[in-house]
Amino acid sequence: MMDASYATLAAALQPFIAIAAAFTLPLTSLMVKKKEALDGFALTVLSANFALSLFVFIHLYLVCDKPLVYAFGSWPPPVGIVYEVDRAGALVGSLISGLVLIAAVFSVGYLKGEERVNLYYTLLLGFEAGMLGCVYTGDIFNLFVMLEVMSVAAYCLVAFHREVPEAIEAAVKYAIVGSIATTAYFIAIAFVYGTFGTLNMADLALRLRESYMPISAPFLGNVLLGSALFLALTFWAFSLKAAIAPNHFWLPDAHPAAPSPISALLSGAMVKVSLFALMRYLFTIFGGAVKVAPVVQALNYALILLGGVSALIGSLLMLTQRDLKRLIAYGTIVNVGYIAMGIGLASPSGLTAALFHLVNHAIGKSLLFMASGAFIHVAGARNLDELAGVGKRMPLVSASYLIGALALAGAPPLNCFMSKLLLLVAYLESTWLTPVVVIVVLTSALTLMGYLKAFYHIYARQPAADITSKRLPASMLAPLLVLASLCILLGLTAPLFVEHVVSPATSSLLSVQEYVSAAQSIMRMVSGG
């Protein structure tokens, strides 16, 4: 019992520590002017967070399989805010904090000579806090707040290169679109509060199943209408945040404009957070409730359709790009499409494929963005023509880029191959959606072409005459190697990984009963003791 409560505290502390560190950073930077000290401070905090998230992960996978519930202010669920971490949450959470740590290590070298390092790290810490909070939270409105923490940090980070026209313009566009999305989510919260009179996710799931928690009471409004409005607006908001097909227009501007480590985080982690929230709503809370089944079914079909469309659009547009980072950003749209297709299948196998692909894509895409960041850092340009031949000078970076590209395109021994295979299998199992596999195969081929085109330009072409012989610092190289080896490792151990890590996560996402009873147990503990 003691152990479990420490694990819950570890989950709750992660965003708190990140934000508290962000609060202290400006003050610290006024006292200590050295860049190294700030680097050390940020890295310490981030690795502490990573350790905490690993602790939560290990606890959930090895010690106790019940979701962890942390009640803030020791108020039980319907009264106060709770963090509720199940296995899926722990998986995504530790993935995110690991990626942020790696990106921070990368930025140590990347930011050499930049005078606003303190502000950068402050925003990075806030960004991590927002993402982790989104993943761990068990409260609908707290999700909104954390979403805003994450988004504001992301807008600011996109605008970090303030003298670059594209960056500022992308930040404005992204911020306007993003704030419309979050306002839509806020209106959705208004509807759900009006209909159900609660803001807690577990309580909401209970109420959809004709039951309620001690302090609550029966239904108020028309359940079907209220949930339909809520789900429609939420779906729209999160599809905007996750860049699913008709709402993908901001992503190719915003993601490349940020500093490279941040691009890696935006594509690798932030998009995943929205997808994870969508999974949470569609499966844990609204999934399986008989009353709202038609709505959820319709949204699932919409996800399959839009996911397919975004995979097609992304892969086609990818081929025409001349800008390295923009090309990689279009790759994100493709992969978001795959994950959406996996979610939309609404079967355990589809969800497993989606979760596994989520992890794989996070790692692979971060690797690609960081590698391209290394190229750009050395060459000082983003255009493929100007980058010609840079790769020859940096064989290790080129190798890791190649591994990432092959992994994302789905070359056999690497990780994304496995998850795409799972997705194909899931679609082949389904009754009438089998033809969709054509899209997956086709777009995989197209993405491979896109990435290899970029690789050809970088590695095989003759370098321009006056290419600089800038050396890459070790702090930028190490993250690439770590991520590349992770790609290979996950690919080789995929069956084990799926069986022991992803499948339990999937079953925890699908088991509403466990999720709800964990929240109820807090209430029982309070009122009983």
Added chain:
Amino acid sequence: MWDLIESACLYVGLALAVTGALCDLLGALGLLRFPNFFVRLHAATVGIIGGAVYPLFGLTLMTIGCDFLGYWRWLFASGSFITAIIIAITAPAGSHALARGAHRSGVAVEPKLCDKLAEDRRGD
């Protein structure tokens, strides 16, 4: 004695509030009817001083006279009194600033008998 004071306060306050409402209506009407910005300022003064400051003072008196509000009447009274004071201090400064800005940005003073300020500024 206290009863007498209370009812006196109440009625004076009510009278002030009613006058304030009338002044406000007049100010709004004047703001609509008058021909240019500078003349409208006078109507606005009627609307602000007559329509907000006087009735707020009236409200102060009125709430002091209200027996049924109990202890809380002091909160009402102090709130409306502070508001009245702040408006009485700041409103003239605000409309003066607006007038100055308007004159400098070239808002027409027509119809007019004379415009000494424009003459003097032209001399500068």
Added chain:
Amino acid sequence: MTIESFLQICGYLVLAAIMAISLYGIVKGRSLIKKLIALTILGDAANALIVYIGFRFGAKYPPVLPSLTPAPEDISWFVSVAVDPVPQCLVITAIVINMAITMFLVFTVIQVYRIYGTTMVKKISRLRG
């Protein structure tokens, strides 16, 4: 249909109309600053909507207990007349958040003007080609 329910429906209609107007402004605004203004109005309308959902026709009182030494009947009276505090709490949070984003957007819009020399959306995209 009673007159209260008619009034409530009227309120929802007006709020929806404001949202429609502001969405139109966001989509069609030529200038970034116009888009910003429309965005603030959209946020306001959303806030008003959620407070309106927590409103109570008939008996009403702000959710503040007017006494530091209440009797039991004071509390039961308070519960029977006060409006819903939950939406107000949510709205205060949302107001602060909207304000923060608007401030940030203003900063970026000024920076856009410094770089491009204009805030018109069409011109900016034309400049980039």
Added chain:
Amino acid sequence: MKTVILFLIPVFGVSVILYSVRVARGPTIPDMALAVDCLSYDVCFLMALLAVYFEAPFLVVCAICLALWAYMFDLYMAKYLEKKELGE
């Protein structure tokens, strides 16, 4: 007393309408700013009045705040009209 207040409220409502007509029509910006100013002070008094009507003492606080912000609005409008940079 409450009946008197009840009769006063529509009068203030009418003047709010008249002010807003001036806001909409106002040919120049100072006109509109002036009308918004008057409208704010009007709303300010209306708030105090309604607080008494509802017998909810805490509602009065809002009026003070509105008066302050209306003054601020005036100053910045004036500063804008004087064609100076706002921070000078």
Added chain:
Amino acid sequence: MNLTKRVLGFAAVFLLLFAFFLVASASVSPADIAMGLIVAGIVAAFTSTMVIKEQPHKAFDVRRWFWALVYFLYFFLVVEPLCHFDVAKRILHPKMPINPGIVRVPYNLKGDYAVTMLACSITNTPGTVVVDLDGNGRKFYVHWIDVKTMEEDECRKAISGAFEKYARRMFE
């Protein structure tokens, strides 16, 4: 000398702010008095030099406060209603009998507060609004709704005569 001045200024501002805090809180409970003392002390320490620049001893002169009270009553009970009535007549009259214009009104006061009080009084009475002021030439430019004369001294008599007397008694 300088120290006494500063202490006096601090005391004046402190008392004013403390009273204001109590009125704003609408209570004289021990808690409010304690908090008021602290807050007023801090704020006065920061702002006393800004609020009162010179001759703080004037704030403790009872006669000035007496004149302030007299002026306040006179202004709000006599001058204002008359002016309101005048402007209301102009608003309601079908022909709108106005003949507006901006006239010069000289004044003979020194301190900032005196000038400001005079200008605020002029602006607060409907019918006259201070548009601008010339600090060196000691002149207001007043927009007058009913220009009876353009002579400077007569304008002064008609617009600011009564106020200036009180302003001098209160602030000089």
Added chain:
Amino acid sequence: MSLLVEFLLIFSLILGAYFSFLAIKSRDLVKAIVFSAGQSSAFALAFFLLMAPDVVLAYLAVAVGIYTIVLLYAVKKTERFEEDE
């Protein structure tokens, strides 16, 4: 009797809608800002009638004050008119 207050609520919402329509329509950005300040005043009255004093305090400050001023700053530093083309 208290129906009047409900009518006032609807009235203030309609006023807000009217002002927001004007704000969206006007080409002059300063005028749009003034209109949005008017809309904020109307909404503040609406929040007041919805019995939310905390919200009124926060909303007034943010909408009447901060938004207006910050947008004025933005207009001052950029450009005033929405041009055609």
Added chain:
Amino acid sequence: MSLKDAVLGVAMAVFLLMVSVVVVLGGTGWTPSTEIRPLAKFYLENCFNVFNRTWWAASPEAVTSMLWDYRGIDTYYETSVFFLAVIGGVTIFRVTEAKLHRKMDDVGLSLIVKTTTRMVFPLVVIVSASVALHGNLTPGGGFQAGVILAVGPLLLIAAFSRSFLEENLKLSKDRCLIIRSVGLIAIALLVALPLMAGSLSLMQNQAKPWSQALQLPEAVGPIWTSGTLLFFNVAEFLAVGAGFTLLFLLLSAPEEELKRAIGL
């Protein structure tokens, strides 16, 4: 306005009207709502239930007790949203040195406005302090009071100039950032206070039967602090006031100098 625009607007309006009618007819419960939802009833009953202190927040103000106690962590992160936006603003506008070379008399508005503002400034600060210190008893609280506090510097910026603020009140950008950070760190420490006292719960205000730990009392002498709520309010008050001052100091920096400093 072309026909396409009109059609678009009308379509949007019709769609939203339909949605709202749907909402009214079934989505949000009672029409007209004369009752409140059970959860809200719980908050109203318990926020200052002196007879059964198990669930209370020790504050008669339901909204503040929700903001800083029942749903406190929301407000903590909401503060951090504003903090991040301020940092974003600094990121974009940060310059090393941009000074205004002009005499004090030329800048600002007229003498009347200056004197009035000088007089009103302390009153504004006092009103804001009153709102902040009574935040747990009457409407208002940290954020609201902080914004009113920011009126003061803003008035000074408008009536005098930016440099007046820096010279007379010694409020520079760095100092604002320091005040803001100190306020925010105080908030973070208050959130973590129960943790240091041996309890496992963050953001706990009053002791509960199931979570006993060293807690702040609900009143200190005559001052009703509602546990931690008053301290939260004061810290937020300082932080928000300083944050707004910082933002407007940044915004009112002279444009030409800024452009040159950024290097555009």
